[in-house]
Protein backbone atom coordinates (compact mmCIF):
# COMPACT_ATOMS: atom_id res chain seq x y z
CA UNK A 1 0.00 0.00 0.00
CA UNK A 2 1.38 3.40 -0.90
CA UNK A 3 0.20 6.69 0.54
CA UNK A 4 0.69 8.36 -2.81
CA UNK A 5 -2.71 10.05 -2.97
CA UNK A 6 -3.52 11.00 0.56
CA UNK A 7 -1.15 11.47 3.44
CA UNK A 8 -3.27 10.32 6.35
CA UNK A 9 -0.94 11.99 8.90
CA UNK A 10 -2.42 10.11 11.86
CA UNK A 11 -0.04 9.66 14.79
CA UNK A 12 1.96 6.44 14.73
CA UNK A 13 0.04 4.96 17.68
CA UNK A 14 -3.24 5.54 15.95
CA UNK A 15 -1.95 3.70 12.87
CA UNK A 16 -1.08 0.72 15.08
CA UNK A 17 -4.48 0.90 16.76
CA UNK A 18 -6.21 0.91 13.36
CA UNK A 19 -4.09 -1.96 12.07
CA UNK A 20 -5.32 -4.22 14.88
CA UNK A 21 -8.89 -2.93 15.06
CA UNK A 22 -11.47 -5.55 13.96
CA UNK A 23 -13.35 -4.04 11.02
CA UNK A 24 -16.15 -4.51 8.49
CA UNK A 25 -15.80 -3.33 4.88
CA UNK A 26 -19.07 -2.56 3.10
CA UNK A 27 -17.95 -0.93 -0.15
CA UNK A 28 -15.12 -2.66 -1.95
CA UNK A 29 -15.10 -3.90 -5.54
CA UNK A 30 -13.96 -7.39 -6.50
CA UNK A 31 -11.87 -6.52 -9.58
CA UNK A 32 -10.93 -3.16 -8.04
CA UNK A 33 -9.24 -5.05 -5.19
CA UNK A 34 -6.75 -6.84 -7.44
CA UNK A 35 -3.38 -6.01 -5.83
CA UNK A 36 -0.19 -5.69 -7.92
CA UNK A 37 0.62 -9.25 -6.80
CA UNK A 38 -2.73 -10.54 -8.10
CA UNK A 39 -2.51 -8.48 -11.31
CA UNK A 40 1.00 -9.87 -11.95
CA UNK A 41 -0.22 -13.43 -11.46
CA UNK A 42 -3.22 -12.95 -13.76
CA UNK A 43 -1.08 -11.19 -16.37
CA UNK A 44 1.40 -14.08 -16.27
CA UNK A 45 -1.51 -16.39 -17.08
CA UNK A 46 -2.63 -14.12 -19.94
CA UNK A 47 0.52 -12.47 -21.36
CA UNK A 48 -1.33 -10.70 -24.23
CA UNK A 49 -2.83 -8.19 -21.73
CA UNK A 50 -1.96 -4.47 -21.86
CA UNK A 51 -2.00 -4.14 -18.06
CA UNK A 52 1.58 -3.60 -16.76
CA UNK A 53 2.78 -6.03 -14.11
CA UNK A 54 5.71 -4.06 -12.73
CA UNK A 55 4.50 -2.36 -9.50
CA UNK A 56 6.19 0.97 -10.45
CA UNK A 57 4.48 1.00 -13.85
CA UNK A 58 1.20 0.05 -12.18
CA UNK A 59 1.30 3.18 -10.01
CA UNK A 60 1.36 5.31 -13.21
CA UNK A 61 -1.23 3.10 -14.88
CA UNK A 62 -3.49 3.57 -11.84
CA UNK A 63 -3.28 7.38 -11.97
CA UNK A 64 -6.55 8.67 -13.35
CA UNK A 65 -7.38 11.88 -15.20
CA UNK A 66 -11.09 11.59 -14.41
CA UNK A 67 -13.84 9.06 -13.64
CA UNK A 68 -14.17 7.95 -17.30
CA UNK A 69 -10.44 7.21 -17.45
CA UNK A 70 -10.75 5.22 -14.22
CA UNK A 71 -13.50 3.06 -15.76
CA UNK A 72 -11.36 2.43 -18.91
CA UNK A 73 -8.46 1.23 -16.78
CA UNK A 74 -10.84 -0.78 -14.57
CA UNK A 75 -12.19 -2.62 -17.62
CA UNK A 76 -8.67 -3.45 -18.79
CA UNK A 77 -8.19 -5.30 -15.47
CA UNK A 78 -11.59 -6.98 -15.97
CA UNK A 79 -10.15 -8.29 -19.27
CA UNK A 80 -7.47 -10.15 -17.31
CA UNK A 81 -10.08 -12.37 -15.64
CA UNK A 82 -10.96 -15.03 -18.15
CA UNK A 83 -11.57 -18.35 -16.42
CA UNK A 84 -13.32 -19.56 -13.26
CA UNK A 85 -9.84 -20.31 -11.86
CA UNK A 86 -8.89 -16.62 -12.38
CA UNK A 87 -12.09 -15.67 -10.53
CA UNK A 88 -11.25 -18.02 -7.67
CA UNK A 89 -7.68 -16.76 -7.40
CA UNK A 90 -8.80 -13.13 -7.36
CA UNK A 91 -11.51 -13.71 -4.75
CA UNK A 92 -9.37 -15.81 -2.43
CA UNK A 93 -6.42 -13.39 -2.59
CA UNK A 94 -8.69 -10.38 -1.99
CA UNK A 95 -9.97 -12.15 1.13
CA UNK A 96 -6.38 -12.73 2.25
CA UNK A 97 -5.62 -9.00 1.86
CA UNK A 98 -8.75 -8.12 3.87
CA UNK A 99 -7.91 -10.61 6.62
CA UNK A 100 -4.41 -9.09 6.97
CA UNK A 101 -6.14 -5.81 7.88
CA UNK A 102 -8.29 -7.47 10.53
CA UNK A 103 -11.39 -7.23 8.35
CA UNK A 104 -13.78 -9.73 9.92
CA UNK A 105 -16.63 -9.19 7.46
CA UNK A 106 -16.79 -7.75 3.95
CA UNK A 107 -19.50 -7.21 1.38
CA UNK A 108 -17.68 -7.46 -1.92
CA UNK A 109 -19.26 -5.77 -4.96
CA UNK A 110 -19.07 -8.08 -7.95
CA UNK A 111 -20.15 -7.30 -11.51
CA UNK A 112 -21.02 -10.75 -12.91
CA UNK A 113 -22.28 -9.25 -16.19
CA UNK A 114 -18.75 -8.07 -17.07
CA UNK A 115 -17.49 -11.63 -16.71
CA UNK A 116 -20.34 -13.54 -18.34
CA UNK A 117 -20.37 -11.17 -21.33
CA UNK A 118 -16.65 -11.90 -21.74
CA UNK A 119 -17.42 -15.60 -22.00
CA UNK A 120 -16.97 -17.00 -18.48
CA UNK A 121 -19.53 -19.69 -17.81
CA UNK A 122 -22.04 -18.37 -15.25
CA UNK A 123 -22.14 -21.51 -13.11
CA UNK A 124 -18.34 -21.74 -13.18
CA UNK A 125 -18.18 -18.10 -12.07
CA UNK A 126 -20.58 -18.64 -9.15
CA UNK A 127 -18.83 -21.85 -8.07
CA UNK A 128 -15.48 -20.02 -8.09
CA UNK A 129 -16.61 -17.14 -5.83
CA UNK A 130 -18.39 -19.52 -3.47
CA UNK A 131 -15.40 -21.84 -3.26
CA UNK A 132 -13.14 -18.86 -2.42
CA UNK A 133 -15.68 -17.53 0.11
CA UNK A 134 -15.81 -20.81 2.01
CA UNK A 135 -12.03 -21.26 1.92
CA UNK A 136 -11.48 -17.68 3.13
CA UNK A 137 -13.85 -18.12 6.05
CA UNK A 138 -12.28 -21.44 7.05
CA UNK A 139 -8.66 -20.35 6.62
CA UNK A 140 -8.67 -16.62 7.49
CA UNK A 141 -11.83 -16.28 9.57
CA UNK A 142 -13.04 -13.49 7.29
CA UNK A 143 -16.72 -13.72 6.36
CA UNK A 144 -17.46 -12.62 2.79
CA UNK A 145 -20.82 -11.71 1.31
CA UNK A 146 -21.64 -10.54 -2.21
CA UNK A 147 -23.32 -7.51 -3.73
CA UNK A 148 -24.03 -7.98 -7.45
CA UNK A 149 -24.03 -4.64 -9.23
CA UNK A 150 -25.42 -3.52 -12.57
CA UNK A 151 -22.78 -1.67 -14.65
CA UNK A 152 -25.33 1.02 -15.51
CA UNK A 153 -23.56 2.40 -18.56
CA UNK A 154 -23.74 -1.03 -20.21
CA UNK A 155 -27.51 -0.50 -20.51
CA UNK A 156 -30.66 -2.35 -19.60
CA UNK A 157 -29.35 -5.57 -21.10
CA UNK A 158 -26.78 -5.60 -18.28
CA UNK A 159 -29.53 -4.88 -15.74
CA UNK A 160 -31.62 -7.80 -17.00
CA UNK A 161 -28.65 -10.16 -16.95
CA UNK A 162 -27.53 -9.05 -13.48
CA UNK A 163 -30.97 -9.46 -11.92
CA UNK A 164 -31.35 -12.87 -13.57
CA UNK A 165 -27.99 -14.01 -12.16
CA UNK A 166 -28.99 -12.62 -8.76
CA UNK A 167 -32.42 -14.23 -8.55
CA UNK A 168 -32.50 -17.47 -10.56
CA UNK A 169 -32.36 -20.34 -8.05
CA UNK A 170 -30.07 -22.41 -10.26
CA UNK A 171 -27.44 -19.65 -10.43
CA UNK A 172 -27.76 -17.33 -7.43
CA UNK A 173 -24.86 -17.88 -5.02
CA UNK A 174 -25.47 -18.56 -1.35
CA UNK A 175 -23.36 -15.59 -0.22
CA UNK A 176 -25.36 -12.99 -2.16
CA UNK A 177 -27.00 -10.39 0.11
CA UNK A 178 -27.46 -7.23 -1.92
CA UNK A 179 -27.99 -5.60 -5.30
CA UNK A 180 -26.16 -2.51 -6.54
CA UNK A 181 -25.61 -0.14 -9.42
CA UNK A 182 -22.14 1.08 -10.41
CA UNK A 183 -20.16 2.73 -13.18
CA UNK A 184 -20.55 6.29 -14.43
CA UNK A 185 -23.61 8.26 -13.28
CA UNK A 186 -23.61 11.01 -15.89
CA UNK A 187 -26.12 10.09 -18.62
CA UNK A 188 -27.24 6.99 -16.66
CA UNK A 189 -30.43 8.01 -14.81
CA UNK A 190 -31.20 5.83 -11.80
CA UNK A 191 -35.03 5.57 -12.25
CA UNK A 192 -34.71 3.35 -15.35
CA UNK A 193 -33.35 0.59 -13.08
CA UNK A 194 -36.42 0.52 -10.82
CA UNK A 195 -37.96 -2.68 -12.26
CA UNK A 196 -34.68 -4.57 -11.80
CA UNK A 197 -34.27 -3.38 -8.20
CA UNK A 198 -37.91 -4.28 -7.54
CA UNK A 199 -37.21 -7.84 -8.66
CA UNK A 200 -34.00 -8.09 -6.63
CA UNK A 201 -35.72 -6.71 -3.50
CA UNK A 202 -38.66 -9.11 -3.99
CA UNK A 203 -36.10 -11.93 -4.04
CA UNK A 204 -34.82 -10.83 -0.61
CA UNK A 205 -31.81 -8.74 -1.62
CA UNK A 206 -30.87 -5.40 -0.05
CA UNK A 207 -30.62 -2.30 -2.23
CA UNK A 208 -27.21 -0.53 -2.21
CA UNK A 209 -26.73 1.59 -5.35
CA UNK A 210 -23.88 4.02 -5.94
CA UNK A 211 -25.30 7.54 -6.10
CA UNK A 212 -24.05 11.08 -5.79
CA UNK A 213 -20.47 10.09 -6.54
CA UNK A 214 -20.09 11.99 -9.82
CA UNK A 215 -23.50 13.71 -10.05
CA UNK A 216 -25.56 15.91 -7.75
CA UNK A 217 -27.87 15.19 -4.82
CA UNK A 218 -30.84 14.55 -7.13
CA UNK A 219 -29.21 11.20 -8.00
CA UNK A 220 -29.22 10.26 -4.30
CA UNK A 221 -32.92 11.23 -4.07
CA UNK A 222 -33.55 9.03 -7.15
CA UNK A 223 -31.71 6.12 -5.54
CA UNK A 224 -33.84 6.49 -2.40
CA UNK A 225 -37.15 6.99 -4.16
CA UNK A 226 -36.90 4.67 -7.16
CA UNK A 227 -34.37 2.06 -6.08
CA UNK A 228 -35.38 1.97 -2.39
CA UNK A 229 -31.72 2.32 -1.34
CA UNK A 230 -30.95 1.06 2.17
CA UNK A 231 -27.40 2.42 2.03
CA UNK A 232 -25.84 4.79 -0.47
CA UNK A 233 -22.53 4.10 -2.21
CA UNK A 234 -20.53 7.32 -1.76
CA UNK A 235 -23.40 9.85 -1.64
CA UNK A 236 -20.73 12.55 -1.70
CA UNK A 237 -22.85 15.27 -3.30
CA UNK A 238 -25.53 14.88 -0.59
CA UNK A 239 -23.60 17.63 1.20
CA UNK A 240 -25.04 20.12 -1.32
CA UNK A 241 -28.61 19.53 -0.13
CA UNK A 242 -29.48 20.20 3.54
CA UNK A 243 -32.90 18.51 3.16
CA UNK A 244 -31.21 15.38 1.87
CA UNK A 245 -28.72 15.38 4.76
CA UNK A 246 -31.62 15.64 7.21
CA UNK A 247 -33.49 12.85 5.41
CA UNK A 248 -30.48 10.49 5.47
CA UNK A 249 -29.96 11.20 9.17
CA UNK A 250 -33.63 10.85 10.11
CA UNK A 251 -34.10 7.58 8.21
CA UNK A 252 -30.72 6.22 9.27
CA UNK A 253 -29.59 5.56 5.70
CA UNK A 254 -25.83 4.99 6.05
CA UNK A 255 -23.37 6.46 3.59
CA UNK A 256 -20.52 4.26 2.35
CA UNK A 257 -17.83 6.92 2.36
CA UNK A 258 -14.61 6.19 0.42
CA UNK A 259 -12.45 9.32 0.88
CA UNK A 260 -9.34 8.42 -1.14
CA UNK A 261 -11.43 7.05 -4.01
CA UNK A 262 -13.16 10.43 -4.34
CA UNK A 263 -9.79 12.15 -4.76
CA UNK A 264 -8.38 9.50 -7.12
CA UNK A 265 -11.34 9.75 -9.50
CA UNK A 266 -11.40 13.54 -9.05
CA UNK A 267 -14.96 13.51 -7.74
CA UNK A 268 -13.66 15.72 -4.90
CA UNK A 269 -10.82 18.20 -5.51
CA UNK A 270 -8.75 17.78 -2.35
CA UNK A 271 -9.06 15.61 0.73
CA UNK A 272 -9.59 18.65 2.94
CA UNK A 273 -12.66 19.51 0.86
CA UNK A 274 -14.19 16.08 1.46
CA UNK A 275 -17.68 16.49 3.00
CA UNK A 276 -17.34 13.67 5.55
CA UNK A 277 -17.34 16.17 8.41
CA UNK A 278 -20.63 17.64 7.22
CA UNK A 279 -22.13 14.15 7.12
CA UNK A 280 -21.15 13.49 10.72
CA UNK A 281 -22.32 16.94 11.80
CA UNK A 282 -25.71 16.24 10.17
CA UNK A 283 -26.05 13.05 12.24
CA UNK A 284 -25.69 10.64 9.32
CA UNK A 285 -24.40 7.11 9.91
CA UNK A 286 -21.00 7.24 8.22
CA UNK A 287 -19.12 4.08 7.30
CA UNK A 288 -15.52 4.07 6.05
CA UNK A 289 -14.59 2.01 3.01
CA UNK A 290 -11.83 1.56 0.44
CA UNK A 291 -13.71 1.07 -2.91
CA UNK A 292 -10.87 -0.06 -5.25
CA UNK A 293 -7.91 0.01 -2.87
CA UNK A 294 -4.82 -0.91 -4.97
CA UNK A 295 -6.07 1.23 -7.85
CA UNK A 296 -6.34 4.20 -5.51
CA UNK A 297 -3.09 3.50 -3.62
CA UNK A 298 -4.92 2.84 -0.39
CA UNK A 299 -6.39 0.17 1.83
CA UNK A 300 -9.07 0.12 4.51
CA UNK A 301 -6.59 0.86 7.32
CA UNK A 302 -5.41 3.96 5.46
CA UNK A 303 -9.02 5.09 4.95
CA UNK A 304 -9.55 4.89 8.73
CA UNK A 305 -6.40 6.97 9.22
CA UNK A 306 -7.69 9.54 6.71
CA UNK A 307 -11.03 9.62 8.54
CA UNK A 308 -9.26 10.03 11.90
CA UNK A 309 -7.52 13.12 10.60
CA UNK A 310 -10.54 14.64 8.86
CA UNK A 311 -12.82 14.02 11.84
CA UNK A 312 -10.20 14.53 14.53
CA UNK A 313 -10.89 11.12 16.06
CA UNK A 314 -9.12 9.24 18.83
CA UNK A 315 -9.27 5.49 19.42
CA UNK A 316 -12.84 5.59 20.79
CA UNK A 317 -13.98 7.60 17.77
CA UNK A 318 -12.36 5.12 15.40
CA UNK A 319 -13.96 2.21 17.24
CA UNK A 320 -17.30 4.02 16.80
CA UNK A 321 -16.74 4.21 13.05
CA UNK A 322 -15.88 0.52 12.93
CA UNK A 323 -19.09 -0.27 14.83
CA UNK A 324 -21.11 1.88 12.42
CA UNK A 325 -19.98 -0.42 9.60
CA UNK A 326 -20.91 -3.53 11.58
CA UNK A 327 -24.37 -2.10 12.39
CA UNK A 328 -24.95 -1.01 8.78
CA UNK A 329 -23.92 -4.39 7.40
CA UNK A 330 -26.25 -7.18 6.29
CA UNK A 331 -24.74 -9.62 8.75
CA UNK A 332 -27.18 -11.36 11.10
CA UNK A 333 -27.66 -10.00 14.64
CA UNK A 334 -25.46 -12.63 16.27
CA UNK A 335 -22.63 -11.90 13.84
CA UNK A 336 -22.97 -8.15 14.43
CA UNK A 337 -22.92 -8.62 18.20
CA UNK A 338 -19.80 -10.81 17.96
CA UNK A 339 -17.74 -8.29 15.94
CA UNK A 340 -18.98 -5.32 17.97
CA UNK A 341 -17.96 -7.07 21.19
CA UNK A 342 -14.57 -7.80 19.66
CA UNK A 343 -14.15 -4.11 18.79
CA UNK A 344 -15.03 -3.13 22.40
CA UNK A 345 -12.66 -5.68 23.92
CA UNK A 346 -9.82 -4.64 21.62
CA UNK A 347 -10.35 -0.93 22.32
CA UNK A 348 -10.61 -1.40 26.09
CA UNK A 349 -7.39 -3.47 26.12
CA UNK A 350 -5.59 -0.87 24.00
CA UNK A 351 -6.63 2.00 26.28
CA UNK A 352 -6.05 0.12 29.55
CA UNK A 353 -3.29 1.78 31.62
Ligand SMILES: O=C(O)c1cccc(C(=O)CC[C@H]2O[C@@H](n3cnc4c(=O)[nH]cnc43)[C@H](O)[C@@H]2O)c1
Pocket residue numbers: 029032071074075078109110111113114115117149150151152153154182183184210213261291292
Ligand atom coordinates in the same frame (compact mmCIF):
# COMPACT_ATOMS: atom_id res chain seq x y z
O1 LIG B 1 -18.17 -4.86 -18.55
C1 LIG B 1 -18.45 -4.17 -19.52
O2 LIG B 1 -18.36 -4.61 -20.67
C2 LIG B 1 -18.90 -2.77 -19.33
C3 LIG B 1 -19.46 -2.06 -20.38
C4 LIG B 1 -19.83 -0.74 -20.19
C5 LIG B 1 -19.70 -0.13 -18.94
C6 LIG B 1 -19.15 -0.88 -17.92
C7 LIG B 1 -18.97 -0.22 -16.61
O3 LIG B 1 -19.34 0.90 -16.44
C8 LIG B 1 -18.31 -0.97 -15.54
C9 LIG B 1 -18.12 -0.13 -14.31
C10 LIG B 1 -17.53 -0.94 -13.18
O4 LIG B 1 -16.89 -0.08 -12.29
C11 LIG B 1 -17.05 -0.63 -11.02
N1 LIG B 1 -16.64 0.38 -10.05
C12 LIG B 1 -15.53 0.29 -9.33
N2 LIG B 1 -15.41 1.36 -8.56
C13 LIG B 1 -16.45 2.15 -8.79
C14 LIG B 1 -16.86 3.39 -8.26
O5 LIG B 1 -16.23 4.03 -7.40
N3 LIG B 1 -18.00 3.92 -8.75
C15 LIG B 1 -18.74 3.28 -9.68
N4 LIG B 1 -18.38 2.08 -10.19
C16 LIG B 1 -17.26 1.53 -9.76
C17 LIG B 1 -18.47 -1.10 -11.00
O6 LIG B 1 -18.68 -2.08 -10.03
C18 LIG B 1 -18.59 -1.69 -12.39
O7 LIG B 1 -18.18 -3.02 -12.37
C19 LIG B 1 -18.77 -2.20 -18.08
Ligand SMILES: [Zn+2]
Pocket residue numbers: 027029182210233291
Ligand atom coordinates in the same frame (compact mmCIF):
# COMPACT_ATOMS: atom_id res chain seq x y z
ZN1 LIG C 1 -17.71 1.79 -5.59
